[in-house]
Amino acid sequence: MVTKENVLEALQPVLEPTLKRGLTALGLIRDMMIREASVSLTVVLHPDSMGQAAGVEQDVVNALSGLIEGKPHIRIRAMTEREQAEAQGGQGEAGSASAGSQAKAQEAPVRGHGAGLERHTILHPESGVEFIAIASGKGGVGKSTVTVNLAVALARQGKRVGLIDSDIYGFSVPDMMGIEERPVQVGDKIKPIERFGVKVISMGFFVEDNSPIVWRGPMLGKMLRNFFAEIDWGELDYLLLDLPPGTGDVALDVHQMIPQSKEIIVTTPHATAAFVAARAGAMAIKTNHEIIGVVENMSYFESKATGEREYVFGRGGGGKLAETLGTDLLAQFPLGAPDNHPAEPDFSPSVYKADSEIGREYLALAQTIIERCGK
Numbered sequence: 001m002v003t004k005e006n007v008l009e010a011l012q013p014v015l016e017p018t019l020k021r022g023l024t025a026l027g028l029i030r031d032m033m034i035r036e037a038s039v040s041l042t043v044v045l046h047p048d049s050m051g052q053a054a055g056v057e058q059d060v061v062n063a064l065s066g067l068i069e070g071k072p073h074i075r076i077r078a079m080t081e082r083e084q085a086e087a088q089g090g091q092g093e094a095g096s097a098s099a100g101s102q103a104k105a106q107e108a109p110v111r112g113h114g115a116g117l118e119r120h121t122i123l124h125p126e127s128g129v130e131f132i133a134i135a136s137g138k139g140g141v142g143k144s145t146v147t148v149n150l151a152v153a154l155a156r157q158g159k160r161v162g163l164i165d166s167d168i169y170g171f172s173v174p175d176m177m178g179i180e181e182r183p184v185q186v187g188d189k190i191k192p193i194e195r196f197g198v199k200v201i202s203m204g205f206f207v208e209d210n211s212p213i214v215w216r217g218p219m220l221g222k223m224l225r226n227f228f229a230e231i232d233w234g235e236l237d238y239l240l241l242d243l244p245p246g247t248g249d250v251a252l253d254v255h256q257m258i259p260q261s262k263e264i265i266v267t268t269p270h271a272t273a274a275f276v277a278a279r280a281g282a283m284a285i286k287t288n289h290e291i292i293g294v295v296e297n298m299s300y301f302e303s304k305a306t307g308e309r310e311y312v313f314g315r316g317g318g319g320k321l322a323e324t325l326g327t328d329l330l331a332q333f334p335l336g337a338p339d340n341h342p343a344e345p346d347f348s349p350s351v352y353k354a355d356s357e358i359g360r361e362y363l364a365l366a367q368t369i370i371e372r373c374g375k
């Protein structure tokens with residue numbers, strides 16, 4: 001079976017054209033997925049190299065031709081300014097790690113890993129990480145869908161994003177993002193799984209055979225604390241938390257654990273859903289969490305044939321909730337499953353493509369969040 005290490009090793013000779021160093025040594029191979037015999041990955045290039053993207057793609061294909069059958073699925077994107085600074089600043093660092101294999105160099109991402117970062121400080125208000133908890137009054141309104149897609153959209157805008165699936169009984173994020181691999185321990189920390197540029201941790205990673213969790217009370221809080229302390233998040237701009245539905249123990253725990261967290265409340269347009277969601281909002285206010293705004297999901301169904309909108313679950317719930325909470329309605333997402341196909345190499349059941357209608361709406365929401373958070 002082909003492993004990530006095999007792929008990284010095979011890619012060692014492929015150079016970043018502008019920086020003239022190996023893609024793997026620079027940590028520029030991201031989001032690698034191996035599903036049966038097919039490999040998909042993202043190559044991040046210096047903006048000056050984008051003109052040579054086709055050549056790099058061919059180099060990658062050639063390098064992998066001895067390893068895998070068929071063509072790898074390769075996405076290429078340009079570095080953000082920050083990634084550029086980090087890649088250039090990190091060159092010496094990666095180079096000095098010559099004793100380790102190149103695969104190891106990839107393990108230790110260029111960005112700041114070696115800088116003696118105290119990872120548990122992620123909860124420290126000065127860590128600079130913007131925490132956003134996504135809450136709802138009741139289940140099934142699309143909280144996890146919104147969290148996952150907002151995280152991916154923020155990453156698509158070049159932000160460094162982490163996602164904690166803190167619904168530790170009803171975890172769903174791994175399935176929704178199509179994650180099949182499990183995190184590995186590196187040193188005394190666990191590395192989150194990177195998918196679509198988002199670093200993900202979920203209770204689902206630590207459970208065998210999808211068996212239900214039977215812990216109670218203090219164990220829950222302990223697990224959550226571990227998600228902050230034992231995970232090697234590296235440097236992040238945003239850490240999104242998918243909260244369990246309602247206003248129960250775990251939700252309260254999270255509220256208290258991260259006083260600096262901001263919140264987004266998700267509701268459907270139905271009046272009672274919005275009423276129930278107001279309780280989640282009240283909880284946020286009580287614990288002094290700033291509410292960034294309300295997201296209304298499943299707002300309407302738009303007929304492909306006529307373009308006509310039907311308000312299947314009623315109308316106005318999101319706006320009313322925003323008014324009640326003294327905040328804004330940030331987005332209204334229509335009904336519609338992502339147009340993904342299981343045969344695609346980077347299949348994920350719940351992630352909307354960047355160039356789809358809803359995908360673009362998520363990019364707009366990400367932009368709003370970036371403006372409001374000033375990061």
Ligand SMILES: Nc1ncnc2c1ncn2[C@@H]1O[C@H](COP(=O)(O)OP(=O)(O)OP(=O)(O)O)[C@@H](O)[C@H]1O
Nearest residue numbers: 138139140141142143144145245298334335336337
């Ligand atoms: N806009 C949408 N259009 C169509 N289906 C949607 C939409 N948003 C969510 N769904 C679907 O509705 C179901 C519930 O969504 P999701 O799991 O995101 O909700 P949740 O609030 O996180 O639920 P839970 O309370 O169980 O955690 C899922 O099957 C999801 O795929």
Ligand SMILES: [Mg+2]
Nearest residue numbers: 143144167172
């Ligand atoms: Mg959920």
